[in-house]
Amino acid sequence: MATVINDTQHVEVQARIADDRWLMEPNAFEALTGWTLKPEGMCREDVCAPIYRKEAVLSPDGMVDLVEAAQVIGMTAVADIARRVAALGASAAARAESMTTLQAPAFTLPDMAGKPVSLHDFDRRKVLLLAWSSW
Amino acid sequence: MQEELAGHGLTIIAVAIDSDLEAVKEWAAHAPELTIVIDRDFTVAEQYGIVNVPATVWIDETGRIVRPADTAMADDRFREFAHVDSSVHHGQLRAWVNDGVLDLDEAAVADLMERPSPELQQARLHRRIAVALHDRGDVDGAREHLATAAELAPHDWVIRRGSLPMNDVDPFGAQFLDLVGVCLEAGSPGYRLATGREYPGDPKPA
Structure with missing residues (x-):
């Protein structure tokens, strides 16, 4: 098993490490990202992103390269192959686009007692996010 | 501030951009009245373009960002070091919560969001x-x-x-x-908006 850290959680996934690549079965990649490998590319709902660099994105036996495939679907992935931990997040372009809409991104984070708190819990109120830290 | 403005429809969510749960708990104990959540992976910091702390982002009743991440001090404890006058932000916040007054239009807010490379x-x-x-x-x-x-x-x-x-x-x-x-x-002063920023050498208010 291996761990992928996405924007909301740590997900245990099946990954095959071969030739310094983090390879996943297409259905495992789909479970992780919501994107399905089809003949026309990586698809979600009615959108398909073509795969221009097939050799980079897919292994000869049809496995999906996480780091390469992330770019196809507008995301960024960093993989620590040896330690079997990867992180998957938005691409810079996707983040920039989301910021341009000025729509406040939804989030759910634990409070001090471990209870999840969502931005949506405060719908129809003005909210001040106060970012702070101990450092 | 929370007590004063909560009755006027403001909720403060204090997001600890911090991976050290114990350290956060220690600090949080000083502000039991606040809703405090912990962002260990800095995901909210990333989504809202928060590039330094302390900072605030304002979100209106319809879920739109009306003021982008900017330095905001709770008080003037760090004024000698950070050269930020906390009362400027506080005044703007009261004007928004009480009277709906905003000093930035949507285009300005969108422009000031910190887009990542x-x-x-x-x-x-x-x-x-x-x-x-x-x-x-x-x-x-x-x-x-x-x-x-x-x-x-x-x-x-x-x-x-x-x-x-x-x-x-x-x-x-x-x-x-x-x-x-x-x-x-490197020209990365922490935020572009710099509310209440004083520059060293500026005359200090009496």
Whole structure:
């Protein structure tokens, strides 16, 4: 098993490490990202992103390269192959686009007692996010 | 502030951009009246373009960002160091909550959002891996990823300052002050909006 850290959680996934690549079965990649490998590319709902660099994105036996495939679907992935931990997040372009809409991104984070708190819990109120830290 | 403005429809969510739960709990104990959540992977910081702390973002009743992340001090404790007059932000906040007054239009807010570079996004992912490795007790692994993150985003305050504790460095010690110098020299003062910012040498109010 291996761990992928996405924007909301740590997900245990099946990954095959071969030739310094983090390879996943297409259905495992789909479970992780919501994107399905089809003949026309990586698809979600009615959108398909073509795969221009097939050799980079897919292994000869049809496995999906996480780091390469992330770019196809507008995301960024960093993989620590040896330690079997990867992180998957938005691409810079996707983040920039989301910021341009000025729509406040939804989030759910634990409070001090471990209870999840969502931005949506405060719908129809003005909210001040106060970012702070101990450092 | 929470007590004063809560009756006028304001909720304050204090997001700790911090991977150290124990340290956060210690600080949180001083503000039991606040809703405090912890963002160990800095995901909210990333989504809202928060590049330094302390900072605030304002979100209106319809879920739109009406004021982008900007330095905001709770009081003037750090004024000598940070040169920020906390009363400026407080005044603007009261005007918004009580009277709906905003000093930035949508185009200005959108322009001021801190859009990341591809390198910064990569640095943020390396930092997430570092936190996971640190949790497992793999301190060397964590430091490798923090070092890569620092190379990718040498002037991002959240990445650089936020990594000091995991590197076992005093977050308010000499290395922090070196870092402040490096960031300022590189033209990365922490935020573009700079509400209440005074520049050293400006006349101090009486």
